[in-house]
Amino acid sequence: MAQDPENFLILTLEGGPVVIKLRPDVAPNHVARIKELAREGFYDGVVFHRVIPGFMAQGGDPTGTGSGGSKKPNLKAEFNDVHHGRGVCSMARTNNPDTANSQFFICFDDAGFLDRQYTVWGEVVSGMEQIDALPKGEPPRSPGKIVSMKVAADVDNAAELLP
Secondary structure, three states: OOOOHHHEEEEEEOOEEEEEEEOOOOOHHHHHHHHHHHHOOOOOOOEEEEEEOOOEEEEOOOOOOOOOOOOOOOEOOOOOOOOOOOOEEEEOOOOOOOOEOOOEEEEOOOOHHHOOOOOEEEEEEEOHHHHHOOOOEOOEOOOOEEEEEEEHHHOOOHHHHOO
């Protein structure tokens, strides 16, 4: 069965593509925001400013500091029952649950202690080795960069990348 390219992201890192399956069924507003920002080119050139081995890689801040976001309003939390396991994509936020904006993280390993406290919006379905290879640190000395992040429906050769 063909996959719907509207519900996949192609996250291109310096090492190659990462394919993320979006979960509008559990976080429709967060998925809409990620797609909107991706289509605006917001994430292109943005670094992974916090990469903790065994935990997660965080990016999506245009300032690269961990304190920035888009100019769009913050999102209301859409906590769900999806487990924070390896490859899960979730939104970063402050201590206030309704402050997710543009920053996100991808789990390296099981992080079940985050379940139902952060909004899961997707899962890496291929290319996780590219995430594993990101330079580590808080911040990394030479952080890994998002070359581009696009909705698969907007990518000519997406069909050959999708599972």
